[in-house]
Amino acid sequence: MRFDERFLDEIKSRLRPSDVIGKTVKLRKQGREYVGLSPFTKEKTPSFYVNDDKGQFFDFSSGKTGDLITFLQETQRLSFTEAVEVLAAEAGVPLPAVDPRAVEVEKKRQGLSDWLELAAQWFEAELRRPSGRDARAYLEKRGLPETEWARFRLGFSPPGRTALKDYLVTKGARPAELVEAGLLIAPEEGGSPYDRFRDRIIFPIADQRGRVVSFGGRAMDPQARAKYLNGPETSIFHKGHNLYGLHEARKILAAAPAGEQPPLVVVEGYMDVIACLRAGVPAVAPMGTALGEDQMEILWRHHPEPTLSFDGDRAGRQAAARTMDRALPLLKPGKSFKFAIVEGGKDPDEVLREQGPVALKQQLSETTAFADALFIxxxxxxxxxxxxxxxxxxxxxxxxxxxxxxxxxxxxxxxxxxxxxxxxxxxxxxxxxxxxxxxxxxxxxxxxxxxxxxxIEPSTPQGKAAAKRLAHALEPVVAALAQYAVQDPAVLDDHLEEAFTAGGFGNPELAKLTKEIIRLRLEAEHLDTGALQRHLASCGFSALLTDIDRAAATSGAPILKDDVSLDARRSQWSRGFAALARVAALDDAIGAAKGNLRGRSDMAALERLKGERDALKRAIRTGTIWTEDGS
Structure with a gap:
């Protein structure tokens, strides 16, 4: 469901962030803000701030910031839509009406979901009937006792060609609906549809909310053409948009104590996921396909650095290599992967059975960073x-x-x-x-x-410092913006979130300095410039402040001139800062566009983005950014 800005603003206007966030984070009033311990990291000194006026939170220990929607996404592992629905209910704002066609589509989807849920219940019951005797013996042999079957809703499809079909038809289902849900196969040459899953152990596939969207089946017959069979693509199941086990994994992640972040492990098979979850390790698996871009984004929504644990055989190495290649263009700060291989060429299911949960956790914790794995x-x-x-x-x-x-x-x-x-x-x-x-x-x-x-000998401290200084020379305009923020920290008030996430005016060397200014600005009603400069110097920023002053002196920026009014300087500062933010946004857009070039129109759009970015960079470099028209 799409939500317009007016609807989102209505929700936010009815909720005080400190009230909502205060339900999960113990907050106390401090100056203009509320402060508490970070919900994202372990800390003893509070560095988590909530600003009701701006409707934002700032977490200095993890670098995360955002509004109430972001907070729920980060802490409760919700999607954007789920977070909005939760807040709308709390605010007492009804969800917007949707297009009648969308209502019809959703009604149809719900009907298919109902048949899938009924099928799951039937499969579960069949596992415990006489026809499921061999399947029960197989699960016991694999070290999966009956006490665990209900948790993962394991079932069994008997060998009969139409056993499930006959049952669901008696409940009112039409065969065409069951074909559309992926439960039946309609022969290409015509004829009556028949059960897709026959003589197989059944693994229900659920979405993030726990609703059954498809099934996977493991053949009992060792001569079966396909050992594992997954349901087909349907209107409610897309393999590339789902991960087996995610609903259970989210429960473990959500139950972790504040400040602790369990690993989120990606394995290859259903039984491996179940083994990890039984050991208390949140785990998921793609369904017979390589990990796709949408699945990566889902993983990063729940963990900044999931662990990929593929089998050590040739197929596992190839899967790892494909995942690396797909992930590389998408990597960002806070979005990466680690790699872990369990010992002896075994898979997680074998390790759990043979060595126990402690050994499995230990082996999955021994990881290799993405860059190291790529190099190897x-x-x-x-x-x-x-x-x-x-x-x-x-x-x-x-x-x-x-x-x-x-x-x-x-x-x-x-x-x-x-x-x-x-x-x-x-x-x-x-x-x-x-x-x-x-x-x-x-x-x-x-x-x-x-x-x-x-x-200069590069191995000496002097050489390293000189090399670092040369590598991170400050552009005069960037230095001028930073210097003015130190002189007039109130200018940041309307740009706190952008400055917090911008990496220090687009320059990594300024990131820590910028966050320290923002932290003090959040704490103090009035922030004296002299006191701020003394504090920054005591924090070790003296040399950087000197570099900023030196570079800013060559900028000719009007924001640093005494004969310019305060309002004019703040307006010009905001214009300059907006230009830096726009350059960063254009860089992101250009990077995304490069990965989606499909024709001349895409190339033309890319060139327009580059043209706008380069023009802005020239204006910043030359100082013309301060004028109204940038000329």
Whole structure:
């Protein structure tokens, strides 16, 4: 369901954020804000702020911020629609009427859902009847006792060709409806539809709310053509939009103590999911397909860094590689994956049966970061015994980093991967006799300087500081915006959320400084400029403030001139800050557009975005951003 801005504003106007958030976070009044311990991380000193006037929360320990909808999404693992529905009910605002056609579609979907739910109940009952004797024995053999069957709603479909069909028809179902729900198969050559699942253990597939949307079946006959069979795509079930076990996994995540974040593990099969959930580890699985982009977004909604645990065989490695390639363009700060492989080529189900839940938890906690796993994959692709192969390895690392749409993360990955590359071959060179190391002579490492010594030794603290300073030189206009925010912190009041999430005016070096100013601004009714500067200096920002002053002095920015009125300076500051925010938004849009080029119109749209961004960057660089028309 889509909600317009007026509807959302009506809900927010009726709810005080401190009242809603205060039900789960203990808050106390402090100045203009309410403050409490972070619900996202463990901490002893409160750094979580709620501002009723702005309808926002700010969490300095995790870097998260947003409105009430965001808060419910983050803390209760709800989708946007679910969060809005919860708040609408609390505010007493009726949900908007929907299109009559949408009502008809929803009614039809509900009818199919009802038949799926009735089928699930019938499968569950069949498991306990005489026809399910072998299925019960199989589950017991797999270490899954009867006491656990109801939790996962396991069932059995008997061998009969129309057993389920006959039962549901007696309840009023029409065969065409059951075909549409994925329960029956309609023969292509014509004839009467028959049961899709026959002589199989049944695993109901539920959506995030626990409603049955399809089924998976494990064949009892070892000669069956398909060991596992999943339901087809239907109007209410899309394999790429669902994850098996998510409803149960959400329960475990939601029950975690405040500040604790259990792992969210992605495994390959139904029994592996069940094994993890039984061990207290929230886990899900895609249904017979590689993990898709929509499924990744669902995972990130519930966990910033899910753990991928694929089997150690060839198929498992290929699945991991495909997932890496699909994930790379989508990675962002706070959105990544880790990798874990259980020992001895076993899967989680085997580990639980043979070694118990403690061992399974331990093995799933031993993870490899995404960047490390990516490096290992490319390293092991071929022998690196020739210059050509080593060069190819380096090119693959660069290509992988370039696939990341987020520019800051792309650069961070490139730096990290090439650093690992250099370390790998530096270790190999160190094992050789000194006079056989390539690029080195008797006078010392070759570095392009006379006498074989660099002008600044990069390994010294002075060299590192100099390199870092050069790498993060501040643009004058950015420095001017930062300097004015220190001089007049009230200018941030109308831009708190954007400044909090913007990474320090678009420059990572300014991120911590910006958040410290915002934190003090939230705490104090009046923030004296001198006191703020002294506090920032005591926090270790003296050198950065000096750099800001030096760069800002070359900007010619009117916001720093004494003969410009306060209102004019604040207006110009807001214009400059809006330009930086627009550049960041355009960078995101360009990254997304690059991954969805399908024709000339898409290319033209991409070029328009680039043109607007580049024009803004020129205006920022040249200082023309301060004028009304940017000229």
């Amino acid at each position: 994959r490319e390293r092991d692709l071929e022998p690196l015994d020739t210059p050509e192969r080593r060069a190819g390895f380096k090119a693959r690392l660069r290509q992988a980093a370039n696939a990341i749409a987020d520019k800051d993360l792309q650069q961070a990955y490139r730096d990290a991967l090439l650093e690992k590359y250099d370390a790998l071959f530096a270790a190999a060179r160190a094992e050789r006799p000194r006079d056989q190391r390539p690029g080195e002579g008797r006078r010392g490492p070759w570095n392009g300087q006379k006498g074989g010594k660099p002008w």
